[in-house]
Amino acid sequence: MSTPIEIPKWADVSLVPVLAVIVAFLVAGLVVLGIGENPVKATVLLIQGALGSGEGIGYTLYYATNFIFTGLAVAIAFHAGLFNIGGEGQATMGGLGAALICLNLDFLPWYIVLPLAILGAMAMGALWAFIPGYLQVKRGSHVVITTIMFNFLAATLVVYLLVNVIGKPGSMSPETRVFAASAHLPYVHEALAYFGIKIPKSPLNLSFVLALLASAFIWILVWHTKLGYAIRTVGHSPTAATYAGISIGRITLITMAISGALAGMLAVNEILGVQGRLLLEFSSGYGFIGIAVALMGRAHPVGIVLASILFGMLYQGGTELSFEMPRVTRDMIVAISGLVILFAGALDGLIRRPVAGVFARLLKSGA
């Protein structure tokens, strides 16, 4: 592997991740078989649950929204050669940022509260990624370890605040009061009803539109701006970046902040869109699955949106599936994510090498 594995670019961005996912699913199918259920039947139930009804599609896209945010967060860091495992913590802090705005300002009309709350979520998420970035640049501690530690720090900080400071007085569960209606991001079914279009109710809210906008923004940023060029240069070859006069430290800080802001936007979907209050563990693993999404989507916004929809299907279909087949719980999805990370990430060569072999043979016979 000292010589890079040569394959056409289209195959690298489409064929290889698709094969990785297929292998991951085959292994997952074996697991389902192992616990005594029929994997084909499970797959059919899963797809029906995810796409078989308007409500199911709504839920699928609602889950996908979370994955788009966390997937983009991991991807932008990848482009700068950074590994941000702190999505969970950044999302948690994003929730705190949104909640602080809502708790203090939700007497104001929606057109002031909502933008401020979204900015609050982004700012706190950005801060929680910026500090590890800063510590790497200025003090030499690696972002991977620091972001892991920051996940736990965010969790304990928010528990403390919810229990002792901003929690609803007299409530047994650690959560804030419900925000006023002005701080609620409309559901898609509400928004469309305004225009007279009726669709089934689901938690899908306007965050989905924000997620698509964020994807477009990242696409433009990474491939069509000077900053994006600098980010990719740093990620590709820090030495070349230094020779070109690009400050690696500055790019690291900016990229980490963007990454954290994106992860913080998870809170826009969950807190402003659905829960209407801050509660514990709303990030529930989305931050980590974002790594699977980014790897599968080859760190490209289009790939990430597609991968997010796939994981949204798994989440929604998996929930339905666990009603029909109680033995196949939603933990299956966590295992599948792990397999996808393994085959699309760490064991990538296992799939790319045979693919490269096939292409080499095709080229030889063609020539």
Add this chain to the structure above:
Amino acid sequence: MEIYATLIAILESGLRLCVPLVFACLAGLWSERSGVVDIGLEGKMLVAAFASAAAAEATNSALIGLGAGIIASIGFALIHGFAAISQRGNQIVSGVAINMLAAGLTALVGNAWYAQGGRTPPLEGDARFQPLTWPGAEAIDHIPIIGPIYAHLISGHSALAYCALVATILSAFVLRRTRFGLRIRAVGENPAAVDTAGVSVIRLRYSAVIIAGILCGFAGSYLALGQAAGFLTNMTAGKGFIALAALIFAKWRAWPALWACFLFGLLDAVAIRLQGVIVPGIGQIPVQAIQALPYLMTVILLAGFIGKAIPPKASGIPYVKER
């Protein structure tokens, strides 16, 4: 005297809580000293906890449980080794995958097998590692000062807890005083030099990863068969990451690893003890502040504000033989 009894109780509980940390931390030590970064300690502990509980439940033998835990953990360690050493994949990515795979699979299979929400049936008797009472512990418990130390701190732990101490002694000795240990350390600093000397980098790194697997097997089995009575979903609850923090805190050395783990175990014990307690003059101490301390101290240490923690030079970098 009552304060003394409380102190002993906290120390005792700190000792119990630090046992899995010590095993996991030593696992990380072996792996990272050989140049393989391991953030999958958590996942390996979790599969070991599940496998040990399942096997102990089936056979009613804690020893068979331990064996199953070790085998399961080695299995996951080999996946990581294959990805990191043979495939030269990204070691962080592989570690994250191991953690997620373990969290998902144990909960899924646990639920499918036992239908108790992911937990195994409660274990008792021979299926667990019972506390060992040393000779005369009960007899001298009432002697002031020395009695409780002997009865509660030295005696009264499960066999695995003493194994943790043995594992530390062995790790420190082998890594520092033997040829194998020297080679492991060398391969984590300068694999090319080891290769030039005609020693296989791949074989050394695989052995280190397998040793890490064995140690994580002990850690997980202790959780399920010693500390608790059976497996609970996600029962490691971040212990693998605390162990990682302790490893950094110990600057990748065996004896300091033991002390760092004891410190973090003690903090945990203090946090449990202080839950809801009002300290005279200070008021209620937020438990979360104490729970956050290990992470916070690690961040501060890594940033070089107190001393400097420098990882093995080649850790995280796949070795590519020059052609």
